[in-house]
Amino acid sequence: RFGEECLSAHGCMTLANAKEKMETWLSDDNTERPHGAIGDKTPCELANPGPASGPSPGQTPENSSLG
Template sequence: QRGVTLDFSRPGKPTDNAFIEAFNSKLRSECLNAHWFLSLEDACEKLEAWRRHYNEERPHSAIGNIPPIMLANPAGATSPPEPDQAENSRPKRSKVG
């Protein structure tokens, strides 16, 4: 209906998509397995903090041990501001539960 095509790696062949497999491993070990999520809002906050750390501070060996933000912006500017601080920000998420 939306033009999405599912494409799966071959069973037992994680090297078919090594980049996402490596990312999934880092996300699981550095964030998902390291925290208890007490609510959806808590999970969103912790995942956003990890995403910012992963992209703005954490060195990546595949790109010369620099954070990815340094490739996109050598001056080191961070990713977009928090939604409540941006001029044209989206509305805040509604609380669930």
């Protein structure tokens, strides 16, 4: 009964609908919404920072400006 009340209070008609809404929220929270506690980045940005700045692999600082 409590679970049914929670589901209906949040506009969920079924458990499957609730799961879908939770997955959508979690995806948005992890990939779209910046979090102040981690420097206004998303958790995905923090976990996957992308390529580091600096010379490409095989380049040294001396030849990196040569192209």
